[in-house]
Amino acid sequence: MVSRAQLDFVKSKVTAGAQPWTAAYNQMLASRYASLSRTPAPRATVECGSYSNPNNGCTDEREDAIAAYTDALIWYISGNTAYAQKSIALMDAWSATIKAHTNSNAPLQTGWAGSVWPRAAEIIKHAYGSWPNQARFATMLRTVYLPVVIGGSSSNGNWELSMMEAAVGIAVHLDDQASYDRAIARFQARTAAYIYIAADGSQPKYPPVGSVDTRAELISYWQGQSTFVDGLAQETCRDFVHTGYGISAISHVAETTRIQGADLWPSVSERMRHALGFHTKFENGTAVPATICGGSVTKGLGPVTEVAYNALANRLGIAMTNSRTYTESRRPQGTNNLFVAWETLTHANNPA
DSSP states (O other): OOOHHHHHHHHHHHHTTOTTHHHHHHHHHHSGGGOTTOOOOOOSEEEEOGGGSSEESHHHHHHHHHHHHHHHHHHHHHOOHHHHHHHHHHHHHHHTTOOEEESTTHHHHHHHHHHHHHHHHHHIIIIIOOOTTHHHHHHHIIIIIHHHHTTOOSSOHHHHHHHHHHHHHHHHHHTOHHHHHHHHHHHHHHHHHHBOOGGGOSSOOOOSSSSOOSHHHHHHHTTTOOOOOTTOBTTTTTOHHHHHHHHHHHHHHHHHHHHHTSOOHHHHHHHHHHHHHHHHHHHTTOOOOTTSGGGOOOOOOOSOOHHHHIIIIIISOOOOHHHHHHHHHTOSOOBOSSSOBOHHHHHTTOOO
């Protein structure tokens, strides 16, 4: 999700004390994820029920992954090797221990943690370099995470999108072209079915997996919404938080494809610009019409717009007034404590 060139840009901005990167860096440095006294809390079986009940290692795993990524970023920007070593210690603790995820939220948990681990691992492996147990960590990704996420999900779309993000990131770290291609194909199908645009016709596309294949089932799957407008998402009428998860995962995968040399941003740009504009408009205070979710939505999109806003507005030159207002007013965007972290730092106005 983050290239060396992007990190070099960020490092230069933080070194110069420029904003918003310095405020974002200081926010990250002050977070609990940056603590060098953090003790990893791995377990052999992470058990996650619906809404993390039970929560047996779920929060620990996600937050240790975010901490490993946080420490890798701090090391790259500051040069302090203690942070690289802490990142490695966190990854080593889990790769020596975890064997499985269980209970109903296991696929989503695997997707969330599996999305973040490779971000840390790529920085440490390719930029820091000295990591004796790197192969064991790769084996963990290959055997514990990838088989769970690669098949996708028929649940709400944010599940499958996060699972594909994990699959894509893991495939990149493993240099596994076959898994990468498989995950990208499912990602493209799910993205097209998650965000509606008028070009789709009178209704959204059916999801790529599951039993939703009639209009009535589709409306039910779209939380009862039967009026479809550009940018509406499958979970909009559920709440903006889960919709934000889906939008975020799409942006992370698209950004990874750009770095990997087969940029999908142009192909998802129409859906993403409408989705961002649609949801940020209401977050910014526009009244919700009666035709959208009965006139009432549950806001809370979260810190999820920087990657897409940078790609669409800055790189592709798409005017995105609502998204700009939302994004700039919430800087520095921090972490959702699940799989989104420090994207004002890594992607705000980043031309690399």
